[in-house]
Amino acid sequence: MTLIADNLRAVHARVDRACAAAARPSASVRLLAVSKTFGPEAVRQAHAAGQNAFGENYIQEAVDKMVALRDLQLEWHCIGPIQSNKSRLVAEHFDWVHSVDRLKIAQRLSEQRPAHLPPLQVCLQVNTDGGPTKSGARPEEVLDLARSVAALPRLVLRGLMTIPDPVDGFEAEVALHQRATALFGQLRAELAMPQFDTLSMGMTADLEAAIAAGSTLVRVGTAIFGRR
Numbered sequence: 001m002t003l004i005a006d007n008l009r010a011v012h013a014r015v016d017r018a019c020a021a022a023a024r025p026s027a028s029v030r031l032l033a034v035s036k037t038f039g040p041e042a043v044r045q046a047h048a049a050g051q052n053a054f055g056e057n058y059i060q061e062a063v064d065k066m067v068a069l070r071d072l073q074l075e076w077h078c079i080g081p082i083q084s085n086k087s088r089l090v091a092e093h094f095d096w097v098h099s100v101d102r103l104k105i106a107q108r109l110s111e112q113r114p115a116h117l118p119p120l121q122v123c124l125q126v127n128t129d130g131g132p133t134k135s136g137a138r139p140e141e142v143l144d145l146a147r148s149v150a151a152l153p154r155l156v157l158r159g160l161m162t163i164p165d166p167v168d169g170f171e172a173e174v175a176l177h178q179r180a181t182a183l184f185g186q187l188r189a190e191l192a193m194p195q196f197d198t199l200s201m202g203m204t205a206d207l208e209a210a211i212a213a214g215s216t217l218v219r220v221g222t223a224i225f226g227r228r
């Protein structure tokens with residue numbers, strides 16, 4: 001057993017316990033392993049321990065890793081901010097993007113998605129708690145954004161991502177996450193699209209609260225790979 005394999009088992013146990021506490025099936029929450037700043041060897045160890053989906057923030061670093069790991073069947077998720085000049089690399093290499101926060105980037109990703117690849121799976125990053133300087137679409141603009149993104153031919157709109165600022169205490173964390181869950185529910189009702197099924201919410205520090213509030217995908221780095 002490697003340390004990473006042990007860590008993965010511990011994270012799965014946390015997810016299972018949080019699901020049980022929320023009377024949710026364990027299969028209702030996916031684990032995304034956030035491998036940013038760690039090298040291909042760490043990803044390889046996690047894959048050997050059964051992990052297939054990996055999250056990356058820095059586009060060029062991620063593409064280098066994908067090339068080094070070409071022999072493995074991995075699913076790559078972009079979870080970091082995307083500058084316009086990096087959208088082509090994202091469209092050509094990733095399976096998922098969680099960090100779409102404006103229409104212009106979505107349009108570029110759709111135009112640049114190569115024809116031989118399946119459509120890019122995207123979540124809209126929404127800023128449910130912060131001020132005007134935080135990244136993410138504002139909650140009041142996210143329905144219009146969702147409708148526009150859903151109409152793009154080479155994207156499949158899968159849901160929302162949030163990165164709330166840390167707050168003190170489990171109840172406060174749950175309350176904050178519930179705001180995103182409420183918005184997710186509204187959008188689901190308005191859009192009525194079965195593929196809109198993903199609420200990407202919760203990291204190492206707050207995955208229990210995120211699952212209690214209804215997260216369907218937790219993005220965990222530190223608890224799997226160690227400190228960055």
Ligand SMILES: *Cc1c(COP(=O)(O)O)cnc(C)c1O
Nearest residue numbers: 034079203204205219220221222
């Ligand atoms: C780095 C990062 C994570 C993982 O954070 P940990 O606290 O290490 O689990 C999750 N989501 C995003 C968007 C990140 O940038």
